[in-house]
Amino acid sequence: MLITIITFIIVFGILVLVHEFGHYYFAKRAGILVREFSIGMGPKIWWSRRNGTTYTVRLLPLGGYVRLAGADEDDDETLRPGTPVTIQLNDQNEVTTINASEKTTLFQGLPLQIVDKDLVDDLWISGYVNGDESVVKKFSVNHDANVIERDGTELRIAPRDVQINSASLPHRMMTNFAGPMNNFILALVVFIILGFTLPGIPTNSNQLGQVQSSSVAAKAGLKAGDRIVKVNGHSTRNWQSMTTAISSKPGQRLTISYKRAGQEYTIKLIPKKVRRGKQTVGQIGVMEQQKKDFASRIQYGWHQFILSGTLIFSVLGHMFTHGFSLNDLGGPVAIYAGTSQATSLGVNGVLAFLAMLSINLGIVNLLPIPALDGGKLVLNIIEGIIRRPIPEKAEGIVTLIGFGFLMLLMILVTWNDIQRYFIK
Structure with missing residues (x-):
């Protein structure tokens, strides 16, 4: 039981880390600010900041994400008008930190009740200082200023020039595709490693x-x-x-x-x-008859990669041609059950399971569903065809609908998995 849990956390962690690192790496190359790189969901248990990115490990090992500048509007929620914060100023009287958390105290922080702000274009914030509502004071905000959110997470603000929509279309497409691409690379590498663990490669x-x-x-x-x-x-x-x-x-x-x-x-x-x-x-x-040469082991990894990908595509095709069933899908509960079986087969069983999951994750993320990487790529392609940006409001509505659909589907799949594996 304990070994299965540990293996599950490691396997899931590797999948998420590799996937999100793809988005992270190509976003950085495109000049897009990665505000947060998170492994896990829910309350954070560890965090560190480096080169403008906050790295967090969160309590629930059920996923992860990268927060790209311009891809969310969390600052609007955290720093609404009327919100009491403390601000920290530098020698040029610019705001370098905006603290909205009661868990953190700023050294020589200045209390401010927000009236208005612009942390995207003109970079300023205004409000009542020290509770004096007779005058509204306006402060310039440094380009690299930080916001401390209510849960204590410290993030860089997201000025327009470092937002994802300021990057070129090819850079944005590569950033969206990089997560699934990394999963495919991981699967291929793991299958090749498996080829070298076998005593010989069947011909x-x-x-x-x-x-x-x-x-x-x-x-x-x-x-x-x-x-x-x-x-x-x-x-x-x-x-x-x-x-x-x-x-x-x-x-x-x-x-x-x-x-x-x-x-x-x-x-x-x-x-x-x-x-x-x-x-x-x-x-x-x-x-x-078996071969033991280097080339055959590499070739084995490639063949297993192609075979596994073809199998997953055939399963997806069967779902569309023969009707959809929740039993055709699997969430974290199904992955845990699969981890238990893979663990009983030893290290090679776990490696094979990891490779299959990685291909699965890559392919599923490329499905043209809003909120998935594939849905984002479809929007990128449409933008390239019409040669103008898709209105942010329309894109937001489509993404929100897709996200709601995915959440509902995840709840249904998880409950179905619990019934399949634990309620006989």
């Missing part, structure tokens, strides 16, 4: 890599290097077709055609009956 050829001593195959005269080309007259072009033909005939006489040194030979044998779960299958005691 899926019909050539025998090893023949067990005293086995049915050995007694029939088969040797390592032989290539089984037919079973009961049916061609076997790869390992899968060959094993399927043999395993489906337990205890039945088979005619095997194989090639050795360019010559074709025929033998007869009877596969041994072996119980596998609730089924009885036939086995002759041979093992698949």
